Amino acid sequence: MLQRRNTARLAGSIAALAGALAVLAPRASAGTGRELPPRFLGAPFSVMSLTVGYPNAGFQLRAKKLKNSEILRVKDTSKDNTYAHPALVLMLERSAREVARVERGSLMMVGDLSRRDGGPLAGHVSHQSGRDADVGFYLMDVQGRPVVREHFTPFDPNGRSRYERGLYFDDYRNWVLLRAWVTDSRAGLAHIFVSSGLRWRLIEYGKKDPRFAPYVPEVELLLKQPPGTSVHDDHFHVRIACPDNLAELCHNESRLGG
């Protein structure tokens, strides 16, 4: 009798524990496509921000939100898609601060990161796992004064706006941004996507300026126009690499055919 009561109590405890786990880890339930390997359900991973899967087939948990500040503004159309792994959010904030330090009044315009829980995002193939961000170019007028536009606007390889007269690609501040990214040892970059024409322009500019020339080899490796995707002539798309401690969960490159 005693044994039966204990067994019943044990069964009750197991049921309660299972219930608690289901509450704690709703995304670990079967059939959602968001299952995690068991060791990632407990501490320390259960309290960490996790980037899971591929850039084009993934999700995230406990992501960090990128917020507006005096040096950084999220486009209105992107305000629901401002979540990412903290490594990316903090890198964006550090780089915006660096550009504003070098040239006062600089404001970084940021587009989509990922949705709060990640997953497919309208208008993008990637941006699913909290490691991708769209960042507007720094712009200037014909006198070289900083200009801000609330929308992304495309530029030709000569650095002229395709649609707005008198609006130019600010080679100098865009290079300060690239230098901030490639020297940011805390984040770890995987790619910076930009159109082939602007890539060429930036590399030629960097080679001639001693402040940037030492970083040209690394920028050459990271900057690319990925084949088969839309031309990135109105923003940089920056992707960070998987954090080292999440190698089992996180895939750096997009899933083929995904």
Ligand SMILES: [Zn+2]
């Ligand atoms: Zn993008």
